[in-house]
Amino acid sequence: MEIAPFGLERWFDKYEHDADIMLAESGIRSLDASRFDLDPGKLGYVIPTNGDPDFRAEVATRYDRTADEVAFTCGTQEANFLAFLSLLGEVGEQGGGDAASIKRDSKSHAVVVTPTYQALHAVPEALGEVTRVPLEPPEWELDVDAVADAVRPDTAVVVLNNPNNPTGRYHPQETVQAVYDIAADAGAYLLCDEVYRLLAEDPLPPVASMGEYGISTTSLTKAYGLAGLRFGWVVGDEDVVDGALQWKDYTTISPSKIGQHVARQALGEQEDEILDENRDLASDHRERVQRFVDEHDLDWYDPVGVNGFVTVPDGFDDAREFCRGVVEEESVVLAPGDLFGHEEYFRIGFGLPTEELEDGLSRVSSFIERRA
Numbered sequence: 001m002e003i004a005p006f007g008l009e010r011w012f013d014k015y016e017h018d019a020d021i022m023l024a025e026s027g028i029r030s031l032d033a034s035r036f037d038l039d040p041g042k043l044g045y046v047i048p049t050n051g052d053p054d055f056r057a058e059v060a061t062r063y064d065r066t067a068d069e070v071a072f073t074c075g076t077q078e079a080n081f082l083a084f085l086s087l088l089g090e091v092g093e094q095g096g097g098d099a100a101s102i103k104r105d106s107k108s109h110a111v112v113v114t115p116t117y118q119a120l121h122a123v124p125e126a127l128g129e130v131t132r133v134p135l136e137p138p139e140w141e142l143d144v145d146a147v148a149d150a151v152r153p154d155t156a157v158v159v160l161n162n163p164n165n166p167t168g169r170y171h172p173q174e175t176v177q178a179v180y181d182i183a184a185d186a187g188a189y190l191l192c193d194e195v196y197r198l199l200a201e202d203p204l205p206p207v208a209s210m211g212e213y214g215i216s217t218t219s220l221t222k223a224y225g226l227a228g229l230r231f232g233w234v235v236g237d238e239d240v241v242d243g244a245l246q247w248k249d250y251t252t253i254s255p256s257k258i259g260q261h262v263a264r265q266a267l268g269e270q271e272d273e274i275l276d277e278n279r280d281l282a283s284d285h286r287e288r289v290q291r292f293v294d295e296h297d298l299d300w301y302d303p304v305g306v307n308g309f310v311t312v313p314d315g316f317d318d319a320r321e322f323c324r325g326v327v328e329e330e331s332v333v334l335a336p337g338d339l340f341g342h343e344e345y346f347r348i349g350f351g352l353p354t355e356e357l358e359d360g361l362s363r364v365s366s367f368i369e370r371r372a
């Protein structure tokens, strides 16, 4: 099994520590911890280790599912990772010992809609075989027929990220339903990474609520501004969740105790206020970036969420040359689009505090004007 290096994280690691402004972060400005009660009592493991059953039951109602169809994880990253292991890896029979391993229906093929967050194709590629279905610029529309053509008898899962990182495309419900039907007809799951879903003005129903073949993964990282909490979940068929839990015993064992304690408050009485604030911020900042895009004759798909995929200005060979120039001369980090398979684009994250966004945009503008 071979896992590709995570290009985006390596790029960030190279530049973000020394740069003045991080204009490539895909999240929203972080909430202050003082907003929450931070005393969860004794800092033991969460028992049971898949998360507090009452809290899981509460989260499950958002998906028309039961508590046992939800597992709390360390962010969406772990939720996706465990779901892929459950769907594409092998799990031993419960009861332990050296029982023969069973592979779910011997299926190890995944269909992944790209461009997307690298983990969503790299992990399935490490575990099995992947057919990518490309979203094409400038609209990044999802071609449902291409998904149908890509699905095979050994397809275990179709993978979607909606709203999409990096393009900000939000595929409408008819498209998601059509993809769900294709997957379900083939006996495959539709896994949707919905980490940006609640930043939409009018969020679609989560995929796990669409039927037995729907799996949703998400966290409090983006829409709630709580990346450091490392709290997320996977929701789906008990079979899939059980497989995920079997792997989880080897990754993080239990969700973070403080994470669960704060998550309860963020999903409780504070939820509406947090989501309203963050949606307002995303909408105001999207307009600011739109003005920057227009000013420099660039192009982007008007995004949902806090990521935009913008065309590289004229005069640069590719996004890497542009982004390297911006960080070296202006100390602003952008993400080159080749990290998502599109060297003619760069990704901008606009969820940061307003002053930093404005400062970052004005520095990138100066750079573009200097080079014009």
Ligand SMILES: Cc1ncc(COP(=O)(O)O)c(C=O)c1O
Pocket: 026, 027, 074, 075, 076, 077, 078, 117, 161, 165, 193, 195, 218, 219, 220, 221, 227, 232
């Ligand atoms: C689509 C997508 N999924 C998952 C993640 C990881 O998020 P989390 O902090 O919930 O693990 C990110 C972060 O950028 C993302 O964009």
